[in-house]
Amino acid sequence: MYLTEIIIGQQKGSNLRGIRERTALKYPEESKCSSQDFIVELWTDLFHKENNEGEWHEVPMTFQSSEKLVDAHQVVSYYGVDLLVTCLGKYKFTYRAKHRKDNDYQWAAWFNVNGCLEVRRQTNHLTTFIQVPEVSQVTHNIYIGNFTAAQEAHLNGFDGLLNVSDEAQVYAKQLSRPIILKKLPIAFGANVVISETHLLEAVFWLRAMSDLCNKIMVASRDGHGRAGSILIAFIFAMNPNLSFEEAYRFVNDRHFVYPHRGLRSALERLYVRE
Numbered sequence: 001m002y003l004t005e006i007i008i009g010q011q012k013g014s015n016l017r018g019i020r021e022r023t024a025l026k027y028p029e030e031s032k033c034s035s036q037d038f039i040v041e042l043w044t045d046l047f048h049k050e051n052n053e054g055e056w057h058e059v060p061m062t063f064q065s066s067e068k069l070v071d072a073h074q075v076v077s078y079y080g081v082d083l084l085v086t087c088l089g090k091y092k093f094t095y096r097a098k099h100r101k102d103n104d105y106q107w108a109a110w111f112n113v114n115g116c117l118e119v120r121r122q123t124n125h126l127t128t129f130i131q132v133p134e135v136s137q138v139t140h141n142i143y144i145g146n147f148t149a150a151q152e153a154h155l156n157g158f159d160g161l162l163n164v165s166d167e168a169q170v171y172a173k174q175l176s177r178p179i180i181l182k183k184l185p186i187a188f189g190a191n192v193v194i195s196e197t198h199l200l201e202a203v204f205w206l207r208a209m210s211d212l213c214n215k216i217m218v219a220s221r222d223g224h225g226r227a228g229s230i231l232i233a234f235i236f237a238m239n240p241n242l243s244f245e246e247a248y249r250f251v252n253d254r255h256f257v258y259p260h261r262g263l264r265s266a267l268e269r270l271y272v273r274e
Contacts, residue, residue: 136254
């Protein structure tokens with residue numbers, strides 16, 4: 001055993017946009033270990049871009065810095081990871097680490113003794129990243145955008161708009177030019193399971209409008225979760241040769257998105273692959 005202690009980390013920046021997890025390992029200086037000799041992992045049920053199901057899972061952490069404790073003849077190495085949070089709520093976390101030569105991991109605490117983390121919405125409801133219009137092209141005439149981009153859709157040649165926000169509404173009277181407006185309210189947060197009815201309705205509408213409109217926008221408050229999930233569904237439905245991962249990558253390569261909980265299983269039931 002090379003480790004003396006795993007120090008519970010400090011979470012910095014626990015707003016909806018992102019979080020930085022940090023922990024430290026303490027080990028004897030005489031062990032002659034280097035920071036690269038250790039494998040360090042965060043374990044959490046936090047919803048983030050790479051965990052849309054909210055299940056306990058490991059997240060590899062990378063070495064940040066180290067310092068020597070001269071009086072104690074020990075070395076403390078710090079490890080960290082940045083995560084993009086996709087859901088409000090209260091979550092748990094812990095850490096584990098091991099030397100590469102060891103077979104077993106050492107946990108930061110006893111079983112079921114975890115740190116707690118609460119993700120809250122920023123004080124300003126319309127945060128800076130939403131106040132700036134953000135829009136990207138996904139197919140030849142279908143785009144994805146945030147709330148501000150949706151409000152300006154009529155100024156940028158859009159003649160079709162699918163708004164899937166339930167808290168950031170766009171009304172026809174706000175738009176100075178004719179536009180086909182469809183509202184399909186979905187609650188905020190990656191932990192929200194989008195109903196199969198909503199998925200079918202959205203795909204049907206986009207399929208029909210893509211033949212009628214020159215330029216369509218799918219919009220949600222931030223343009224990443226709900227709008228992203230709907231466009232993943234559309235690409236998956238329209239391309240039977242694509243797997244869920246391929247449909248997700250197709251959209252994500254063009255605009256940063258993340259799928260909602262249960263999206264994959266729902267789509268694989270609705271649009272069965274052979």
